[in-house]
Amino acid sequence: MPDKIAITLDVNGKSYDVNVEPRRSLADVLREDCGLTGTHLGCEHGVCGACTVLVDGRPVRACLMFGVQAEGKAIRTVEGLADGDVLHPLQKAFWENHGLQCGFCTPGFLMLAVGALEENPAMSEAELRDVLSSNLCRCTGYQNIVKAVRLAADEMRARRA
């Protein structure tokens, strides 16, 4: 077995000391070593986006990045979205608008949308669709996902104002 390296990851504001092989993907490190199984793996080749997390604020495919590359960066996963019992506006909007069925793609879509909306809360419908087209969902036909993100964007904008 290749040698393991000791690293410290900053995930959702908590630090995790883990010993991992250099070839281990960030997704596997999060899931298996940090115990954060909310980040899902749908393809492990960068297409489906189920593994999307935020690294220093930007959406990243956690299956395409090595865990060791994430050291020293601020990682955010779906587990860190809600504030205790209070859901994030995006989570709430997904719930209210039936933006999920099986829920497997949901963490990836949530993190993708959070990253995009935090960067630009005033995205147009077309820009939103462009962003959301980078992830796959097999259950919903997307319309309720797009709707939920649009409504959450409105709310996030209103909150900022």
Added chain:
Amino acid sequence: MSGIGVPARRLEDGPLLRGEGRFAADCNAPGQLHMRVVRSPVAFGRLLGVDAGEASTLPGVVAVWTAADVADLPPIDFRMTRIEGLAPFRQRVLAADYVRYVGDPVAVVFATDAYVAEDAADLVFCDIDELDPVLDPLADPSPFMPETQPGLLSEPAVVRKGYGDIDAAFAAAHRVVELTVRVGRHSGVPMETRGALAVHDAARDILTMHGAAKVPHYNRDAIARMLGRDRERVQLSEGHVGGGFGIRGELYPEDVLVCLAALRLRTPVKWVEDRREHLLAANHSRDQTHRLRAAVDARGFILGLDAEFFTDQGAYVRTHGGTVTDLAAGLLPGPYVIPAYRVAGHVRLTNKTPAGTYRAPGRYETTFARERLVDRIGAELGLDPIEVRRVNLIPEDAMPFHRGLDTLGTHVVHDSGRYHDLLDRTLAHVGFDDERKRAAERRSAGEAVGVGLGWFVEKSGLGPKDLVRISLAGDGRLEIVTGVASIGQGVETALAQICAETLHLPIETMRVVHGQTDRIAYGMGAFASRVTVMTGSAVQIASAGLLATARAAAATMLQAAPDALGFDGGVFASPAGASVSLQAVAAHFEASGKVLAAEGEFAADHMNYPYGIHIARVRVDRETGGVAVERFIVAYDIGRAVNPLLVEGQIAGACAQGIGGALFEEFVYDEGGQPLAASFVDYLMPTCHEVPDVETFLREDAPSPLNPLGVKGAGEGGITAVGAAIAAAIDDALGRPGLVSRLPVSPARLHALISGR
């Protein structure tokens, strides 16, 4: 209170939104080993040997098994549609004499780490004497395993059905219309890949498999049989399931292998496939070629339909047996009268991944074929295809309509339907004449825009029966225990709403248990759009039973006659004005050491038949052959909608899958039988760019007389006629009736058609 008909948000969403779901890959047990499957790299060949020498020496590898290690296991048996002659073509858990598709499991590696298991699997060498693969299901049948099973040919069965005097129909024909069409090979492809964790509790001698789905009770029995254990000593447990669509949760070789390994290796064993494996190993579907001949009169009325079709079953016959072919043969006539019908459905084996059911199995294919035929009849007779449909639709006064044949072992009887009425309403709702006019205007302005329509009849509510137990605790918590499975479709919420309709309790206080074989004696699972119909009816019956028991007790408590009690908002009230809540009655039961509970069982001999219409408007790019779906409408009569929000979600999701199958998705093979669509880069599923917002036109005009709720299943009708409607719209856009005869209409294929190559 969220009773029937309320668009309530779902009970199941909380953990899924917070990343707290428990999907198969999220299950772990201390000391677990990781299993990795070594798969055949070639499509067809004699398996001469497997060399695992180098793999076994890798640190961390605990065991490597080949066919010899599992020789005592029987092949995986059929769950459904056990047609005579299929048995020799069942798949063994590891290939023994021959490999028959790229992906056929030949060995399994067990290691302490998933990465190591994968490394070791790469080191296993398969010595295979390659043979020429059979890839064309229309080719003459050829040997299945030439040396070891001499005489066994690749056509295990032909399903024949029919009724009426077909020869007389053709003798009387004004014209005979013929057509050959093909639906490509695609499948459910859920976002979660398959996975399982098997744990043997030696102290109690209970083997538990986590990661079950769809049919946990059946699979528990099947695994117990294969491993020679009592079924009481096998449990299947379903956590969250990342999409089912017919393919997930069937019994596959890998499920049996993890269970066997947990027993033999005396430690938990986990297996999670990667996406490539999923595309190579999980059930494929569709892939039918239909040759249809219709005898029609001058109005386009179909006097007789003579059909022959071929199902490309792939390498083996899996758990579905002949289901897809049987359903296709039984339901091809769809919504039309067709007084005489004859069909031969050929099950053909090829050297591709084995096939099974996928959402609307046999209906997506036959709806495409039949609706293409009706369009062709219109074109050949110079009639409006909508009028041809009107002439052929089963009239309302013929309901219930006996088709005169069987499918899935039940008579096909259309239980209720107002087909002409739905057609009129839908055309008006959509503004169909305007749609056509505007499309024509845009065509004159140079665009290639067209409108198409497809009619479909679905089926739902497959029996034989379902059992439900409901109990109400004194603190107000209600539990509904079912034998059903959840595959992400919102089962918990829908069943809670049905219960709330009778008991007037908030659905948030209800817990719906599903997919746990240790909690209820039997359960048929989640397939064939049966859950709302079968389990929902059982919930309704159990709720009514619980209410009756509570009413009797409340009557005693309130000193009134049971019949005299009113029940509103969860509270019984006597004529004298005294009242007691349902919860208080439950507390009263508890105080005397009893539980307020009831069981409900619902049985059905016949399926019911929801129906609908798909209408598509598309724009074709003549340069690239690309097709943009601009508008899509699904009109669907499901008798009664338990939760319209969820029904619309089912329809939109199914429709997106239908668009995938119509335009993009296809398991393509090269001449050597190598799969060319083995990743999401090559197997193209629609994103939100390719799928429009689907408009649903939900109707409740023809409730089913076959169940107490009047419901028909809603899970499949969003997909059924997508291929048919889009094909018709493309024809219209290009002004070339009958142009599209094959799905998917990929840009390359359409471009070739447009440029006449």
